Amino acid sequence: MVYFIIVLAGLGIYDILQMKAKKQKKEAVIYAIFMVLVGLFGIFYFTDPERTSFSKLLITLIGIKE
Amino acid sequence: MLESRNKISTRQAVILFIAAQASPVIRIMPRHASEIVGRAGWVAPLFSVLPFICLVYVMQLIFKKHINSGLGELYIKVFGKFIGRAVLAFCSIWFMILMGLYLRYFAERFLSSILPNTTPTFFYITMLIAVYYAVRGGIVNFARTVEFLYYLFVIVFISLFLFNLPNVQEINLLPVTRYDIIPMTKTIKSLFGVWCYFSLLFFFGDRLNDKEHISRIGLQTILFITITCIMLLIQTIGVYGHTVIARIPLPYFESIKSISLLETIDRIESLALALWVFIDFTVISLFLYLTVSVIKNLFSLSEVKYFISPVVLFAYIFAFYLGNNRLELEQFTDHIGLQVNIIVCFVMPVILLAVGKIRKII
Numbered sequence: 001m002v003y004f005i006i007v008l009a010g011l012g013i014y015d016i017l018q019m020k021a022k023k024q025k026k027e028a029v030i031y032a033i034f035m036v037l038v039g040l041f042g043i044f045y046f047t048d049p050e051r052t053s054f055s056k057l058l059i060t061l062i063g064i065k066e
Numbered sequence: 067m068l069e070s071r072n073k074i075s076t077r078q079a080v081i082l083f084i085a086a087q088a089s090p091v092i093r094i095m096p097r098h099a100s101e102i103v104g105r106a107g108w109v110a111p112l113f114s115v116l117p118f119i120c121l122v123y124v125m126q127l128i129f130k131k132h133i134n135s136g137l138g139e140l141y142i143k144v145f146g147k148f149i150g151r152a153v154l155a156f157c158s159i160w161f162m163i164l165m166g167l168y169l170r171y172f173a174e175r176f177l178s179s180i181l182p183n184t185t186p187t188f189f190y191i192t193m194l195i196a197v198y199y200a201v202r203g204g205i206v207n208f209a210r211t212v213e214f215l216y217y218l219f220v221i222v223f224i225s226l227f228l229f230n231l232p233n234v235q236e237i238n239l240l241p242v243t244r245y246d247i248i249p250m251t252k253t254i255k256s257l258f259g260v261w262c263y264f265s266l267l268f269f270f271g272d273r274l275n276d277k278e279h280i281s282r283i284g285l286q287t288i289l290f291i292t293i294t295c296i297m298l299l300i301q302t303i304g305v306y307g308h309t310v311i312a313r314i315p316l317p318y319f320e321s322i323k324s325i326s327l328l329e330t331i332d333r334i335e336s337l338a339l340a341l342w343v344f345i346d347f348t349v350i351s352l353f354l355y356l357t358v359s360v361i362k363n364l365f366s367l368s369e370v371k372y373f374i375s376p377v378v379l380f381a382y383i384f385a386f387y388l389g390n391n392r393l394e395l396e397q398f399t400d401h402i403g404l405q406v407n408i409i410v411c412f413v414m415p416v417i418l419l420a421v422g423k424i425r426k427i428i
């Protein structure tokens with residue numbers, strides 16, 4: 001998880017600095033929101049990698065048996 | 067001239083589609099055709115031709131008056147800002163899910179064949195780095211790279227088919243009777259669920275030239291992909307029989323393993339794997355490009371190359387989270403993936419055309 005956060009933060013800072021230099025304020029704000037959401041998703045997954053998978057959740061939801 | 071306008075031709079876009087559809091078709095079709103139809107499964111692709119032709123003409127009609135627009139812009143124009151943006155948001159989420167799915171299948175292929183003790187992280191990171199730089203370079207460079215590798219793909223695919231022909235047994239493919247017709251119609255969901263990706267090319271329709279030739283190029287495409295799909299099924303079902311193919315995880319890979327040239331040269335499945343890496347690279351890159359194109363329309367952005375980073379990071383995590391084993395991935399594909407593909411890639415464009423005609427926008 002630590003490496004993931006480091007890569008996320010590194011890419012985020014690099015891209016936001018480039019957008020700031022090009023005065024792309026709207027793009028930078030939406031980009032930052034996306035990165036925060038992806039970061040939260042990463043933390044959600046890495047806190048318990050053994051949790052029920054996305055496929056299993058959906059398949060159970062629609063009532064398909066194995 | 068085209069490059070200076072940062073556009074590609076419809077022919078180049080269709081080559082992207084042909085390369086991208088190869089990976090899921092090779093993975094899905096032999097198993098489904100064997101399970102559903104049996105030994106006559108190699109004839110099943112013919113039944114998906116008609117829906118594909120309908121899709122081609124739907125796209126031709128949509129872009130008749132809007133030659134310089136993309137599909138995303140048309141969704142907003144026809145459905146209105148609120149519903150149009152909701153549709154685009156759903157599309158972008160679905161494309162990100164598909165990107166994670168194909169990334170996971172890419173790793174699974176190696177993990178279940180030649181590199182079973184390797185961590186999947188290695189495959190995810192190497193593929194995502196390649197895809198990140200490919201898409202960041204822009205659609206023109208990406209399309210030209212795929213166009214060059216595509217010709218190589220065709221030569222290798224046809225060569226492997228010809229080398230495998232001596233191993234094909236007639237008893238595994240015949241007879242084909244009228245009782246196979248109904249089961250063959252059931253394979254339409256499997257094959258058209260992938261072939262409908264044709265409509266996704268038009269999400270970057272503002273980057274496509276000569277859209278007036280959609281129908282001509284589309285009809286040439288269906289001929290090519292039908293023939294290659296039949297070749298794929300002949301060399302899988304024909305070599306091992308439908309009962310075996312229905313049960314093994316990588317039927318095409320296993321059929322290639324049976325090739326032995328002059329009883330001396332064998333083990334050329336590594337060539338098939340190299341080919342497969344290329345087509346997986348194409349499909350993952352295509353969905354990455356589609357996602358950022360849709361995000362551009364969704365938020366009315368001027369530049370989207372920076373959004374490649376969060377989408378790539380999402381795909382990395384989602385590839386882990388998607389399923390705990392191959393069975394879950396296959397269940398997701400069979401019961402959810404193919405159906406949602408048909409809704410997003412076929413039903414929604416048809417609804418777009420209908421509503422556009424009623425509102426006199428298209």
